[in-house]
Amino acid sequence: MTLANKRILLIIGGGIAAFKTLDLIRRLRERGASVTPVLTRAGAEFVTPLSVAALAGSKVYTDLFDLTDEAEMGHIQLSRSADLIVVAPATADLMAKMAQGHASDLATTLLLATDTPVMIVPAMNVRMWDHAATQRNLATLRGDGIAVIGPESGDMACGEHGPGRMSEPLQIAAAIEGALSGGPLKGRRILVTSGPTHEPIDPVRYIANRSSGAQGAAIARALTALGAEVVFVTGPADTPPPGGVDLHRVETADQMLDACRAALPVDVAICAAAVADWRVASASSCKMKKTKGGLPQLELTENPDILATLSQPGPQRPALVVGFAAETDDVIENATAKRQRKGCDWIVANDVSPQTGIMGGSDNEVTLITDAGAEGWPRMSKDEVAARLAVRIAADLN
Numbered sequence: 367m368t369l370a371n372k373r374i375l376l377i378i379g380g381g382i383a384a385f386k387t388l389d390l391i392r393r394l395r396e397r398g399a400s401v402t403p404v405l406t407r408a409g410a411e412f413v414t415p416l417s418v419a420a421l422a423g424s425k426v427y428t429d430l431f432d433l434t435d436e437a438e439m440g441h442i443q444l445s446r447s448a449d450l451i452v453v454a455p456a457t458a459d460l461m462a463k464m465a466q467g468h469a470s471d472l473a474t475t476l477l478l479a480t481d482t483p484v485m486i487v488p489a490m491n492v493r494m495w496d497h498a499a500t501q502r503n504l505a506t507l508r509g510d511g512i513a514v515i516g517p518e519s520g521d522m523a524c525g526e527h528g529p530g531r532m533s534e535p536l537q538i539a540a541a542i543e544g545a546l547s548g549g550p551l552k553g554r555r556i557l558v559t560s561g562p563t564h565e566p567i568d569p570v571r572y573i574a575n576r577s578s579g580a581q582g583a584a585i586a587r588a589l590t591a592l593g594a595e596v597v598f599v600t601g602p603a604d605t606p607p608p609g610g611v612d613l614h615r616v617e618t619a620d621q622m623l624d625a626c627r628a629a630l631p632v633d634v635a636i637c638a639a640a641v642a643d644w645r646v647a648s649a650s651s652c653k654m655k656k657t658k659g660g661l662p663q664l665e666l667t668e669n670p671d672i673l674a675t676l677s678q679p680g681p682q683r684p685a686l687v688v689g690f691a692a693e694t695d696d697v698i699e700n701a702t703a704k705r706q707r708k709g710c711d712w713i714v715a716n717d718v719s720p721q722t723g724i725m726g727g728s729d730n731e732v733t734l735i736t737d738a739g740a741e742g743w744p745r746m747s748k749d750e751v752a753a754r755l756a757v758r759i760a761a762d763l764n
């Protein structure tokens with residue numbers, strides 16, 4: 367019962383994803399939370415007050431001007447008696463109203479009147495999400511200290527493909543657990559890059575590497591468990607992404623850098639991705655055909671170095687930047703030089719020689735390199751490395 371005695375005020379906005387919120391209510395109650403639902407007028411077009419009330423085991427609040435409720439419990443008290451306010455789905459319209467400080471119905475009034483932490487779970491059409499106005503509102507809301515979960519990319523109910531799909535109920539429940547855990551990283555925003563990148567040669571072929579994304583996913587999970595808000599930027603990895611993170615899927619190094627820049631400001635950046643060092647200078651827009659004339663000549667160009675870019679001094683530089691160094695020989699010397707070259711604060715170095723069995727395995731044996739020198743950690747599981755790193759980060763920040 368990870369959410370025992372926690373009180374969640376759940377605002378259900380008007381989007382097709384509202385049906386997933388019904389499952390979220392179930393997941394939250396399974397974890398011991400009490401859920402007080404507020405259904406916006408638009409939300410009631412998608413789910414009925416009766417089904418919400420039945421699942422929540424609670425009265426559903428629907429209208430600011432319900433005099434009985436005003437007598438029993440005013441909207442200000444309603445918004446303040448919760449441990450967390452969750453807006454799911456957070457529609458483009460609700461986000462805009464929140465960013466502007468509207469108080470035009472019960473949901474927006476109590477969001478404005480509250481001093482309780484707020485988490486939003488956006489869901490909308492991909493064009494609406496990408497629109498400059500929504501992105502502006504998103505930046506405003508983040509700046510106001512509101513936690514943002516998702517949205518995820520994928521096929522949408524409207525038939526389009528891209529970011530806009532509401533995160534899954536289990537992911538949202540994990541994020542709520544993290545936010546309410548009161549862990550040592552509560553209130554910290556941490557960027558984690560993970561997985562390989564795919565660099566296109568033509569529409570069907572790409573340059574890639576064998577990174578599974580296991581260590582990056584484990585780190586994100588460990589940070590979430592300590593209460594951090596994690597922005598997880600991942601290339602196409604085999605390991606499924608962890609729950610409870612702000613998930614951004616990318617393909618190429620360029621896209622990864624863009625997603626990282628968009629995530630700033632963050633308190634900590636951890637670059638666990640195996641970014642391809644090179645890409646094809648001009649990928650073909652049509653499938654390349656075999657010709658009798660000879661083999662294709664692929665001209666390569668260097669990819670941006672994300673770790674070095676994030677480490678550059680400036681107002682947006684995270685307080686702590688952590689890189690990885692996978693080496694096969696002279697591990698400590700090479701990793702120490704890499705720390706200098708990239709300008710990061712810590713390097714987690716490991717020996718990936720075939721005889722260690724680390725590449726693709728579940729264990730890892732790392733050396734943490736900081737300005738205080740090299741610190742060897744015993745061989746342990748990737749989950750334990752992640753947990754230990756998360757605790758070290760918490761100690762460094764606090």
Ligand code: CTP
Pocket residue numbers: 559619637638639640641642643669670671672673674688689690691692
């Ligand atoms: N990294 C990055 N962007 C790149 C390349 C690497 O962010 N384009 C990050 C990785 O996520 C990792 C660290 O840099 O944290 C080490 O990457 P590595 O590829 O080992 O470093 P290189 O600069 O390529 O050095 P070497 O050629 O010695 O392998």
